[in-house]
Amino acid sequence: xxxxxxxxxxxxxxxxxxxxxxxxxxxxxxxxxxxxxxxxxxxxxxxxxxxxxxxxxxxxxxxxxxxxxxxxxxxxxxxxxxxxxxxxxxxxxxxxxxxxxxxxxxxxxxxxxxxxxxxxxxxxxxxxxxxxxxxxxxxxxxxxxxxxxxxxxxxxxxxxxxxxxxxxxxxxxxxxxxxxxxxxxxxxxxxxxxxxxxxxxxxxxxxxxxxxxxxxxxxxxxxxxxxxxxxxxxxxxxxxxxxxxxxxxxxxxxxxxxxxxxxxxxxxxxxxxxxxxxxxxxxxxxxxxxxxxxxxxxxxxxxxxxxxxxxxxxxxxxxxxxxxxxxxxxxxxxxxxxxxxxxxxxxxxxxxxxxxxxxxxxxxxxxxxxxxxxxxxxxxxxxxxxxxxxxxxxxxxxxxxxxxxxxxxxxxxxxxxxxxxxxxxxxxxxxxxxxxxxxxxxxxxxxxxxxxxxxxxxxxxxxxxxxxxx
Numbered sequence: 001x002x003x004x005x006x007x008x009x010x011x012x013x014x015x016x017x018x019x020x021x022x023x024x025x026x027x028x029x030x031x032x033x034x035x036x037x038x039x040x041x042x043x044x045x046x047x048x049x050x051x052x053x054x055x056x057x058x059x060x061x062x063x064x065x066x067x068x069x070x071x072x073x074x075x076x077x078x079x080x081x082x083x084x085x086x087x088x089x090x091x092x093x094x095x096x097x098x099x100x101x102x103x104x105x106x107x108x109x110x111x112x113x114x115x116x117x118x119x120x121x122x123x124x125x126x127x128x129x130x131x132x133x134x135x136x137x138x139x140x141x142x143x144x145x146x147x148x149x150x151x152x153x154x155x156x157x158x159x160x161x162x163x164x165x166x167x168x169x170x171x172x173x174x175x176x177x178x179x180x181x182x183x184x185x186x187x188x189x190x191x192x193x194x195x196x197x198x199x200x201x202x203x204x205x206x207x208x209x210x211x212x213x214x215x216x217x218x219x220x221x222x223x224x225x226x227x228x229x230x231x232x233x234x235x236x237x238x239x240x241x242x243x244x245x246x247x248x249x250x251x252x253x254x255x256x257x258x259x260x261x262x263x264x265x266x267x268x269x270x271x272x273x274x275x276x277x278x279x280x281x282x283x284x285x286x287x288x289x290x291x292x293x294x295x296x297x298x299x300x301x302x303x304x305x306x307x308x309x310x311x312x313x314x315x316x317x318x319x320x321x322x323x324x325x326x327x328x329x330x331x332x333x334x335x336x337x338x339x340x341x342x343x344x345x346x347x348x349x350x351x352x353x354x355x356x357x358x359x360x361x362x363x364x365x366x367x368x369x370x371x372x373x374x375x376x377x378x379x380x381x382x383x384x385x386x387x388x389x390x391x392x393x394x395x396x397x398x399x400x401x402x403x404x405x406x407x408x409x410x411x412x413x414x415x416x417x418x419x420x421x422x423x424x425x426x427x428x429x430x431x432x433x434x435x436x437x438x439x440x441x442x443x444x445x446x447x448x449x450x451x452x453x454x455x456x457x458x459x460x461x462x463x464x465x466x467x468x469x470x
Contacts, residue, residue, distance in 0.1 A: 012096070012395075013037030013203040014110045014190070016079040016171045017211075018178045018227040020198035024073035026211050027080040032061045033210040034203055036255060037112075038084035041095035045108035046075030047175050052106035054099040056081075058092055077178060079171040081110040084397075093134050097171070100142050104150065105174055111138040112203055113167035113188045114395040117460050121163065141170065153177065154226060158237040161224070165457055167246070167394035169219070171201060178227040185456045186221030186243040187394050187447055189260050199227055204258040218261050244447040244456035248396065250435045251385045252293045252356045263436050266296045271434040272384040272426060273300025273354065280424035281305055282380045284350040288312030290367060291339070297384045298354040307352065310345045312371065339367060347375030357385050358414065359398065361405040365418040372419070381420040386428050386451040387411065393459055398450065428452065 013034035017023045027044045042064045043056025055073060057064040061082065081096035097110040115121070118137035121144070126132070130143045141160055148156030157172060157179055167187035172179040180201050182190050193200040193213035200213040208215055219225065222238035246253075249260050256266035276297070287309045289298025302309035316338055351371055358364050368379045387406030392398050401407040405414055415423035426434070428451055437446045449455045 012081060012083045012112050013207075014079070014081055014112045014169060014171050014201070015203070015207055016077075016110070016173070016178060016180070016201040017195070018077045018199045018201075020195060021076055023075045023078040023198075024070065026195070026200070027078040028061065028065050028070060029211050030200070030202055030207040031065075031080045031082050033207040033255075034082050035061055037203060037253065038082035041083040041092075042081065043095050043097055044073075044078050044080035045097045045099050045110075045173060046073060046078045047173060048075045050175055052099055052101075052108055052173070052175055054097065054108065056092075056095045056097070058095060077173065079108055079110045079173050079178070094136050096136070096138060097173075098134070098136075098138060098142060100146075102146070107142060107145065108173045109138055109142055110171040111136075111141070112169040112190075112395065113183065114393060115140060115164050115168065116166040116393045116457060117164065118166075120460060140164075141172075145172075154179070154224075157181070158224060161237050165460075167457075169203065176228060180219065180225040180227070181237065182219045182221060182223055184222040184238040184240040185447070186219075186240065187246050187456070189245065189249055189254070190219040191259075192216045192219060192225070199232060204254055204260070206255045206258040209257065215259075242445040244445050245437065246394065246396075247385070247431065247435070247446045247448055248357075248392075248450070251431070256293075256296055261437075268435045269293070269296035269384065270300035270303070271436065272431060273297040273302075274304040275430040275434040276354070276382050276384055276424070276426050277301045277304035279427060279430055280380075280382055280422075282307075282350075282352055282382070282422065282424075284352045284378070284380060286310045286312060286345060286349045287352045287354060288345070289354045290356075291315035294355050294384065297356065298352075301352065301354055301382065305352075310342075312342050312345045312351060312353070313367070314340045314342060316340065336366070336370075339370065341370045341374035341376075343374045346371055348377055349375075350378040350380070351376045352380050352382055353420075354382050354384065356383070357388055358383055358406065358418075359388060359404060361414055361417050364420075368419045378421040379419075380422045381415075381418065381424070383423070383425045384434075385431055386425050387414075388450045390450050390453045392450050393455070394447070394449075394457075396450070 015030035017026045041058045042061045045054040097108045100107045115137040121140045125143045144160035145156050168183045169188040169190040170181045191205050193208035193215050195213040221240035222236050224237045226233045250268045254265045258265050287302040287307045289295040371379050389407045
């Protein structure tokens with residue numbers, strides 16, 4: 001589906017490069033390949049070995065990093081960030097990476113995820129005299145690191161990370177060092193690559209591919225990696241018995257050319273489509289997917305069912321960010337601007353419309369209506385994930401049950417609301433098996449909290465009202 005009109009959004013993407021003379025240009029291309037993870041703001045901080053320099057702004061990567069700005073950027077290391085802002089949490093001050101300066105030197109931070117105990121930590125820090133400049137939970141880590149005194153930075157970072165609860169992939173950089181940390185549950189993806197003698201870090205492997213970096217491995221849950229003039233050093237700041245990778249990375253967020261923990265996203269989505277065909281084999285004439293994340297699923301469904309796949313919906317790729325708006329009315333208008341049915345494909349046909357998820361139901365209702373207005377005789381909606389009944393507190397902007405239609409309505413009630421002739425959600429078991437991360441695996445578990453309500457971390461009472469994510 002279309003994140004900007006659907007209301008289901010990942011919070012951000014991070015990218016870093018250590019030890020390359022073209023760090024700024026590499027980071028630009030890396031962030032551009034991660035643009036799908038956030039369109040509200042972008043930034044990068046560079047180090048030339050002596051000082052840190054930051055550039056950031058609201059807008060797309062190409063809008064923030066103009067040719068003029070890029071000419072003035074230089075450094076041998078960099079961290080970058082693309083951000084999606086939930087309602088009320090935008091603004092220049094919240095665009096990352098954050099850059100802090102003190103007598104002991106500079107510190108830059110970039111974060112993908114959300115800290116569920118950020119409000120509690122912020123209250124404690126403010127009581128001790130800290131003054132926060134943003135509404136982002138990322139800033140909490142900077143204060144915790146600084147509160148560690150003047151001991152070795154690595155130890156201060158480890159102590160600070162031990163206080164955090166939730167999902168995070170952190171990039172931390174000083175003038176002479178870069179640190180990378182992943183939460184003990186491994187909820188957010190992060191990969192390590194090599195580009196010549198330089199190291200590259202990215203939220204998705206597609207960013208490594210675009211800059212020509214060789215994939216080395218995924219970061220482990222609870223791992224802290226330090227990059228400096230001595231090379232690369234890895235250690236554990238926390239032990240984890242099992243990874244809990246966010247399932248929606250496979251279902252929706254990640255690019256199909258990315259590999260998440262060794263599993264190709266496109267292949268996983270095709271398998272989800274095949275599982276859907278097993279669980280809901282519908283007598284129909286044509287299968288179509290909602291661009292872009294559901295195309296792979298639709299292809300898998302078509303292959304398994306024997307029903308031909310066709311492009312029944314076309315995405316307009318030239319609509320600007322004007323339509324990336326949180327209001328309901330603009331979301332509905334955005335559907336019309338972003339998607340168009342192909343009458344020659346759907347007219348007079350029984351259509352299987354494949355999508356990745358239903359959040360509020362409004363977008364699905366409009367797409368079903370558009371297909372029927374284009375002459376579709378029947379529209380059968382197949383969803384490649386189970387009903388989303390529970391809020392996510394780990395970096396997706398569904399932090400209350402009131403936003404989720406499946407938390408209050410049955411499948412039949414949702415079907416009636418969206419106007420479909422039938423509605424099928426993939427089972428939890430089918431989704432897990434389709435992705436290829438079996439239940440109870442020693443290192444290949446996944447987070448299913450938004451479907452099952454079983455959260456991999458403690459959830460604090462005011463998590464829904466937590467300060468702005470990322």
